[in-house]
Structure formats: structure tokens, C-alpha cells
Amino acid sequence: MKWLNVGKVFRWEFLKNLKSPVFLVTTLMIPLIMLLSVGISYFATSSAAREEQQVAVIDETGDFFPYLESYLAGSMVKITLHDSAEREKLAGQVEERKLDGYLLFTxxxxxxxxxxxxxxxxxxxxxIAIEGAIEAALTRYRMEKMGLTEEEISLATAPVILRVRSVSGEEASIASTIAPIFFSMILVIAVMISGQVLMYGVLKEKRNRIVEILLSSVTATDLLLGKIFAFGLLGLLQIGIWLAVGLTAAGRFIDLAELGMTLEVLLPSALFFVGGYIMFAAIFAAMGATMKDAEGGSQTQGLVVLIPMIPMFASGAIMMAPNAAWVRILSYIPIFTPMTMLMRIPATTLPWWEMASAFAVLLLGIAFFVYLGARIFSRGLLQFDRTVSFKEMGKMLRRNY
Amino acid sequence: MELILKVKDLAKSFGAKKAVDRISFGVPRGEIMGLLGPNGAGKTTAIRMIMGILPPDAGEIGFNFNGHFQPLDKSKIGYLPEERGLYEDVKVADNLVYLAGLKGKPAGEARREAQQWLERLDLVSYADQKLEKLSKGMQQKVQFVASILHRPPLVLFDEPFSGLDPVNQDFFKEIIRELRAGGTTILLSAHQMNLVEELCDSIFLINHGREVLSGKLQEIKESYKENIVELRYDPAEDGSFLKMIPGLRILQEQPGLAVMRYHGSAGINALLQELGSRLTISAITVEKPPLHEIFVETVRERGEEVEVA
Structure with a gap:
């Protein structure tokens, strides 16, 4: 292996792919899609909250209406009092959209x-607004009927707030939990995108028949490492752009300090991301080298690259119980380590030794898969006319094929 | 003669198939050597092992670039594989500069020399176009330049003429001769022997991974005892006696013309004397059969089959 050659391949691959349409499109489209979806749901909820609801009330109790009216005062729900005899007429007005609905209190x-x-x-x-108001109004109405004093009522109706703290005394907020999860999801998406681009890039070089010319200048390992590093930097660059866009946009709505993007979360996340990236890239590149074309026989290879994604399918369960025994075991299976840890780090406070041991496992995994990947890569590259089967891959690993 | 490349007992198997079976040869400095044989004979496997792309099962490969034999230094070798191509979505000049850079040539120098080559190939207006804009023939020229732009002392061409149109074939031959004149050593493989025998100083014929014949092309031809004789004589005369001459086989016959193969023990001089004494000859040529026939005959004499891929 010659680092000079790795450097040349790295430079070439980085610049070539930086200018490629795939990189530009995914880099620009993903934040655009994120902004659009956030924007749409934001405006949908805020415009729904601004719309007035006209609701008629038939109050047969004779004295409940004022209670409800006071609880709905200032809200978007406007109520009017009606007599029981008007029921037919009100139903007609609802049909004609003059009213949004009517309530019946007996x-x-x-x-x-x-x-x-x-x-x-x-x-x-x-x-939701009506139901909340009715519940509060009805509670007060009943209590007054029972003859409770104003003081007793305010004591009984004092709200309950569940304040979640860790034993060390830190207070957790919803924003500080959700944002890092979102962040790790972005990392996962970036790994998958740049990994796939890498895989199809290798396949393309094989189909172009340039690969044998490259191998007459550099070894397969130089080529593989140059590519992995180039795509790693591209992936990081992409995330940098996404985060910059995302945080700037998010900063308009929330205080960024509340997002929990602390160094204790960012630093280990970055380490697991880069390590995981290198390991997956070796696997992706090796798979690309065994494929003949992007269709047909390559589907099995496509499935292989899904294996590291498995923890993502359990992301909900992992984030809900980041310290469960099965999640810990998952953290120590190298191929699942990066994804699992990326989801655990923001979801819980991990002791340093657990992060360090998982990272050590990841380093072993990197060594193993880069070695394996390089072997399959160098031997698969010259099989121009067919897709390499898994059986042959086994042979490539065992023998001086 | 000083050798620039020495191969000893080189062997490679794929499963049960012996692709290359203990071959040994040397390539003299400054010459063109042909590694010839039918498709599937093991040429590409041998060249890939020399180029360090495939690891050999056994054998030694040594290069002598500066007075002593040393292991492979890829930057000193040019290589044009049989399966070849370049980055289609990259500009022609950038393709050339990158590949020369991988061989250690500084970018500025590579760009300047690439420009000169493109001028010579009438492709200079395409230098900043993506490769995919070029016709197949033009792309082949660019591939060829890519293999020699870094001015290597040794070049390996694997089937350089396959898939080329006749114009490009002649053009490539011209450049290969030029390279030799400039001191570059060339090892080329081909299955169309007739196409390359005029180029080669020496040859190595291979079949089923094993050596069939090797040496200076001239010596091989001269030591081959058969001759092809084309005889034109007065059509009024009777040429039927030709059939009776021992060692003579008639390939083509009509009044006044006979094409024959002769490998009689009496020798070619005796045959010419006899023909001259019995016929009024208007023209006669005697030449060695083409390399391909020598190859097929030699293989057949050994009781082997010529592999057809």
C-alpha cells in the first residue's frame, strides 16, 4: 500500500463526486424536503388554530352555559345558546355549513x-379545544353544585406536571431528546446515501472497463482506501451542510441551546459515524465490485447492504429503552454497533467505558471488514462478465484466487 | 542481448484449469515481443501477473530498468488491457492527466504532453469535452495515449488491435514502431498472429497455457522446414508430374499455375532445379508459411489441440 497513491485516488474521487449530480441533488434536496415538511405541518397547525369554530349549545340544565362560555372565552371556539325546540333548525344549519356543530347538555x-x-x-x-373546555367547565360546575368553596375548588383543580429528571439532577426536555434523535437519523441517511453512491461508482468503473487500467497503477487496496476516505469526507460535508441549514431554520422557532447538541453527544456521535462509515463503505465497495450491472443478479448484493440497517428498523424500541439488555448486545455486534450507538448516545447518558468498549468493537469490525472488503474488491473487479456469487466470494476469501 | 523483463516458471490455475502452466521467457530491451496464441491460451492471465494485477501461483517475474533485476514498479510500465475504457463522464484531457498522475507524472507536464498527443490525433478540439462525446474509434486512440503518456520504458499491450478499424490498426502499428525507435520495449499479445507478425522481433507462442514455440521470429521461420511455392508456367505444358515429387503437396492447381507446400528431404534448391528443367517458368515465389500455420502445425505435431475460445 502506498499512501501517496491513496491520496491521489482520494483527491480525484472527492472532486469528481463533489461535482456529480447525485451529490448536488441529495445535498440540496434533503434539507429542502425537510424544510418543506416542517413548514407545511407548521403552517397547517397554526392556520387550523386561527380558524374560528361556530358551535351552537342547547342547554337543558338551564345554568351550565355560562360555565362553558367562561372557559371558551378568548379561544377560537365561539358558542351561542339555543333552545331545545331549535334542534331541527340547528341540524339544518350544520348541514348548510352555517354552523360547525352543536352541543347538547341535558x-x-x-x-x-x-x-x-x-x-x-x-x-x-x-x-380538542372544545373537549378540554367542557371537561374543565363541567368539573367546576359539579364542584359548585356540591357546595365546595372557591378555595377548595382551586386546590382540587391544581394541575399536575410530571417533571422528568435524571438522578444526577439534570432536567430533560422534549426538545433536547428529539433533536439528537433527529440528528442521528440524518447521520444514518448520509451513510446510506454516500455508501450507495460509492457502490454504484465502483460498479460503473467496472462496467466502463477503466478498473483494470487503474489497477495497473495502484493496488486494489490503495484504490479502495482512496475511495472510502473520499466518500467519508463527502458524507461529512453533506451532513455539515444539512446541519447548517437545519439549525439555521430551527433557530427561527426554538432556542438552539435547548436542543441538547452538547459536545458529549456530538463528539462520540461523530466518532461512531466516521468509524461506521469506513466499515460500511468497505462492504459497499466490495459488493459493488462483485456486481455485473445494477439490475438482476445484483439484488442479493443489495440485500447485503441492508443488514447494517437492521437496528434502524428497531429505532423506536432502541430509543425508548436505550439500556435494555438486547440493545446492549446489539451494540457489541460490530456490524450493528455504529447504528445502535448513534441512536443510543442521544437517547441516554452512557458511561464512558460502555462507549469505549463499543468503539473498540467497532475498530475490530473496521479492520475485519476492510481486510475482507479489499480481498473481495480486488478479486471481484476483474470478473467483468458476470455477477460473483456468494459461494465464489467465499472462495475469494479463502484462497489465492 | 540484455533483458528488460524476465519470467521464470510462471504458473496460475483457476480451479482445475491451468491457465498458465510454467512458462519462461525474456523480453530483450528495445524490442517488440509478441505473446501469441489463440483466445483462451493464457495470454491475458500471463500479462496480468506480470502487471501485478493477479498474484501468480508460482514462478518469478523480474524487471531490469537500471542495471539490475528488481520486483515490479508499476510506474515504469505502460499497460493497455484487453478490456479497456476510461471515465466517460470526465473530460478527455482530465482522464489522461489523472491516469498519468497515478503513474507519477506531474500534472502540468502531463497536461502539456496530452495536448501534444491530442493534436497529433486530430482530437485537440475534444480535449475539454467529456469522453462520451467521442466516437468509439476516437476513444480507442485516447485509451492508447493513456497507456503511454507517462513515457514508460516498458509497455504491455494486451490485444491492442482487437476491435480496431483498419485505419486505427495502421495508426497503432505506426506508433508502436515509433516507440521502439525511441527505445521503448514492448510486449504485446494477439490472437490474430498475421496482424502482428510483421511488427515483432521475437515471439512466444502459447497454447493451453504452455509454450509452443519461442525465439527470434526470423530464426523460427528459417528453421521451419516447410516452404510455400507459387509457380507460374506456360499453360501449354503438362504439370501433372508435380504430384509425383516426394514431399510436395499441391494446394491449388490450374493450367499454368500451382501453389504447393514443400518439405521434401531433397531441399528447396533441388526442387527449384527440377522445376526449372521441366517447365518454362514465368514466375516463382518461395516463402515461409505465415506464423499462424507454423503455430497450428507445431501444435498438431505434438498431438495437442488448438484451443478455440
Missing amino acids: AENVQSGIIDYYDRDAKGMNT
Whole structure:
């Protein structure tokens, strides 16, 4: 191996792929899609909250309406009081969209707490604001009927707040949990994208028949390492751009200090990302070298590259229970280590020795897969006319093929 | 004669198939040597081992670039593989500069010399175009330049003429001769022997991975005892006696013309005397059969089959 040659391949691959349409499109499109989806849901919820709802109330109890009115004061739900005899007419107005719906309070309803709300479309209703107000109004109404004093009522209705803290006393907020998870997902996506680009790049060089010319100047290992480093830097660059865009955009809505992007999360995440990247890149490149074309026989190879993704399918479970025994075991299986750790680090506070031992396992995995990858890479590259089967890959690894 | 490349007992098997079976040869400095044989004979495997792309099972390969034999230094060798191509989505000049750079040539120098080559090939207007804009014939020229731009003392061409149109064939031959004149040593492989025998100073014929014949082309031809005789004589005369001459086989016959193969023990001089005494000859040529026939005959005499891939 000659580092000078690795450097030449690295420089070439980096500059060539930096200018490639795939890199430009994924780098620009992904943050655009993220911004669009965040933007759409933001404007959808805020415009829905700004829309007034006209609701009629038939109050057969005779005295409940003022309670409800006071709890809905200042909200987007506007209520009007009506007589029982107007029920038919109100139903007609709901049909004609003059009203959004009407509520019926009878003595029986108020006692049982089961309130009927009539709407045009029973499925698509946003009743959260109404339901909250009814619950609070009804509680107060009942308490006053029981003869409780104002003081007693405010004591009984004091709200409950569940404050989650770690034993060391840190306070956790929703923002500081969700943001790093989002961050690790972005890392995972970047690994997969640049890995796939690398794989198809190798395949293309094989199909172009340039690969044998390259191998007449550099060894397969030089070529493999140059490519891996180039795509690693591209992946990091891509993430840098995404984070810069994402954080700038997020900064408009929330305080970035609350996101929990601390050095204790970022530094180990970056280490596991780079390590995981190198390991996956070796596997991706080796698979690309065994393929004949992007279709047909290559589908099995496509499946192989999904194996490291398996922890992602369990991402919900891992983040909910980042210290469960099975998650810990997953962290020590090299091929799953990077993805699992990327999800665990932001989800929990890991002791240093657990991070260090998982990283040691990852380093072993890197050595193993880069060695294996280089062997398959160098031997698969010259098999121009067919896809290399797994059986042959086994042979390549064993013998001086 | 000083050798620039020495191969000793080189062997390589793929499974049960012996692709290259203990071959040994040397390539004299400044000459063109042909590694010839039918498709599947083991030429490409041998060349890939010399180029360090395939590891040999056994044998030694040594290079003498500066007075003593040493192991492979890829930067000193030019290589044009049989399966060849370049980056299609990259500019022609950039392709050349990158590949020369991998061989250790500084970028500025490579760009200047690439420009000179492209001028000579009438491709200079394509220098900043992507390779895919070029026709297949033009791409072949660029590939050829890519293999020699770094001015290596030794060049390996694997089937350099396969897939070329006749114009490019002549052009490549011209450049190969030029390279030799400039002191470059060339090892080329080919299965169309007739196409390259005029180029080669020495040859190594291979079949089923084993040596069939090797040496100076001239010596091989001279030591081959058969001759092809083309005889033109007065059509009014009777040439039927030709059939009776021992060692003479008639390939083609019509009044006044006979093409014959002769390997009689009496020798070619005796044959010419006899023909002259019995016929009024208007023209006669005697030449050695083409290399391909020598190859096929030699293989057949050994009781082997010529491999057809």
C-alpha cells in the first residue's frame, strides 16, 4: 500500500463526486424536503388554530352555559345558546355549513359526563379545544353544585406536571431528546446515501472497463482506501451542510441551546459515524465490485447492504429503552454497533467505558471488514462478465484466487 | 542481448484449469515481443501477473530498468488491457492527466504532453469535452495515449488491435514502431498472429497455457522446414508430374499455375532445379508459411489441440 497513491485516488474521487449530480441533488434536496415538511405541518397547525369554530349549545340544565362560555372565552371556539325546540333548525344549519356543530347538555349528560356533539362529518373533527373546555367547565360546575368553596375548588383543580429528571439532577426536555434523535437519523441517511453512491461508482468503473487500467497503477487496496476516505469526507460535508441549514431554520422557532447538541453527544456521535462509515463503505465497495450491472443478479448484493440497517428498523424500541439488555448486545455486534450507538448516545447518558468498549468493537469490525472488503474488491473487479456469487466470494476469501 | 523483463516458471490455475502452466521467457530491451496464441491460451492471465494485477501461483517475474533485476514498479510500465475504457463522464484531457498522475507524472507536464498527443490525433478540439462525446474509434486512440503518456520504458499491450478499424490498426502499428525507435520495449499479445507478425522481433507462442514455440521470429521461420511455392508456367505444358515429387503437396492447381507446400528431404534448391528443367517458368515465389500455420502445425505435431475460445 502506498499512501501517496491513496491520496491521489482520494483527491480525484472527492472532486469528481463533489461535482456529480447525485451529490448536488441529495445535498440540496434533503434539507429542502425537510424544510418543506416542517413548514407545511407548521403552517397547517397554526392556520387550523386561527380558524374560528361556530358551535351552537342547547342547554337543558338551564345554568351550565355560562360555565362553558367562561372557559371558551378568548379561544377560537365561539358558542351561542339555543333552545331545545331549535334542534331541527340547528341540524339544518350544520348541514348548510352555517354552523360547525352543536352541543347538547341535558341533566343526565351533565351527570354522566357523556356529552353529545353533532357535526357534519363525525370523523374529521378537531374537538380538542372544545373537549378540554367542557371537561374543565363541567368539573367546576359539579364542584359548585356540591357546595365546595372557591378555595377548595382551586386546590382540587391544581394541575399536575410530571417533571422528568435524571438522578444526577439534570432536567430533560422534549426538545433536547428529539433533536439528537433527529440528528442521528440524518447521520444514518448520509451513510446510506454516500455508501450507495460509492457502490454504484465502483460498479460503473467496472462496467466502463477503466478498473483494470487503474489497477495497473495502484493496488486494489490503495484504490479502495482512496475511495472510502473520499466518500467519508463527502458524507461529512453533506451532513455539515444539512446541519447548517437545519439549525439555521430551527433557530427561527426554538432556542438552539435547548436542543441538547452538547459536545458529549456530538463528539462520540461523530466518532461512531466516521468509524461506521469506513466499515460500511468497505462492504459497499466490495459488493459493488462483485456486481455485473445494477439490475438482476445484483439484488442479493443489495440485500447485503441492508443488514447494517437492521437496528434502524428497531429505532423506536432502541430509543425508548436505550439500556435494555438486547440493545446492549446489539451494540457489541460490530456490524450493528455504529447504528445502535448513534441512536443510543442521544437517547441516554452512557458511561464512558460502555462507549469505549463499543468503539473498540467497532475498530475490530473496521479492520475485519476492510481486510475482507479489499480481498473481495480486488478479486471481484476483474470478473467483468458476470455477477460473483456468494459461494465464489467465499472462495475469494479463502484462497489465492 | 540484455533483458528488460524476465519470467521464470510462471504458473496460475483457476480451479482445475491451468491457465498458465510454467512458462519462461525474456523480453530483450528495445524490442517488440509478441505473446501469441489463440483466445483462451493464457495470454491475458500471463500479462496480468506480470502487471501485478493477479498474484501468480508460482514462478518469478523480474524487471531490469537500471542495471539490475528488481520486483515490479508499476510506474515504469505502460499497460493497455484487453478490456479497456476510461471515465466517460470526465473530460478527455482530465482522464489522461489523472491516469498519468497515478503513474507519477506531474500534472502540468502531463497536461502539456496530452495536448501534444491530442493534436497529433486530430482530437485537440475534444480535449475539454467529456469522453462520451467521442466516437468509439476516437476513444480507442485516447485509451492508447493513456497507456503511454507517462513515457514508460516498458509497455504491455494486451490485444491492442482487437476491435480496431483498419485505419486505427495502421495508426497503432505506426506508433508502436515509433516507440521502439525511441527505445521503448514492448510486449504485446494477439490472437490474430498475421496482424502482428510483421511488427515483432521475437515471439512466444502459447497454447493451453504452455509454450509452443519461442525465439527470434526470423530464426523460427528459417528453421521451419516447410516452404510455400507459387509457380507460374506456360499453360501449354503438362504439370501433372508435380504430384509425383516426394514431399510436395499441391494446394491449388490450374493450367499454368500451382501453389504447393514443400518439405521434401531433397531441399528447396533441388526442387527449384527440377522445376526449372521441366517447365518454362514465368514466375516463382518461395516463402515461409505465415506464423499462424507454423503455430497450428507445431501444435498438431505434438498431438495437442488448438484451443478455440
